[in-house]
Amino acid sequence: MANLYDLKKFDLNLLVIFECIYQHLSISKAAETLYITPSAISQSLQRLRNQLNDPLFIRSGKGITPTTVGVNLHHHLEQNLNQLEQTINIMHGSELKKNFTIYCPQILTTNNLLKPMTLLMREHNYEVELHDMLLSADSAEDLLAYRKADLIFSIAPINNRSMVCVPYAQYKMILVCSQDHPRMNDVATLDELQEEKFTVFLSEEAGVKTYQSKAEQIHADRTIGFRCDSIFSMLTMISASYLVGYVPEVLYEKYRDVLRLKKIDAPFTLPAMEVFMIYNRSALNSSVFSTFIEQITEK
Known part of the structure; x- marks a missing residue:
């Protein structure tokens, strides 16, 4: 049984603030997350340092890194704070309505994500x-930190101690056009492609920009005829015009008959597009969540 008198003497809010600093390795980011000033965060951290007789975090380059005591404290806190949060939620009646929020790019919604989501709704x-959208790494990190998302798929990886970020899938990119295209055959030369107008996926997301930069090195000087922030609108436009474009092969296989699309063998191969799966490490304490993760990662 816990010694309630000793707990009464200890400000438990200091542990919450410590854990937030640990997750972000940033005083200012922790302040934004908890809606308090950086000065208040620093003062609380100093109080905890005095009580535990350890700096907990030390300067490392332009940021901070936890000490051995800080790492051990986090390991003890992570699961306990998660259980406390669940207890509070139960008392608020949140168990009566359970939400599961996912953010992912459009190429994933046609894949093996649908069956596990159906199980969440039907069995749990x-x-x-x-x-159905792309997120920047900062946006994805904020959504998970604020518990506004349970699972995120992103083309840009995240480096955060409190979050799991693992490669989820690679998608082969291919060149396609309409079956009625008057000039494109099953095989195209570089000179022939230089005469065509291309589609481009419109996004400021870092992962997309990095991929497009790699693609530009392989196939430069393309003439752009259509830019769009929806992959499905791009496919539809290619189907209804003489545009050509690079799209994930998985989407081409699914919609080629409906949209009358044709695959073109290009004189070069674009790199595959990698997608990362990201979630809070503490979420694995939930058996439902851990089972869901196992289901969507089954090959």
């Missing part, structure tokens, strides 16, 4: 909220 009575 979850209300699934799916946002």
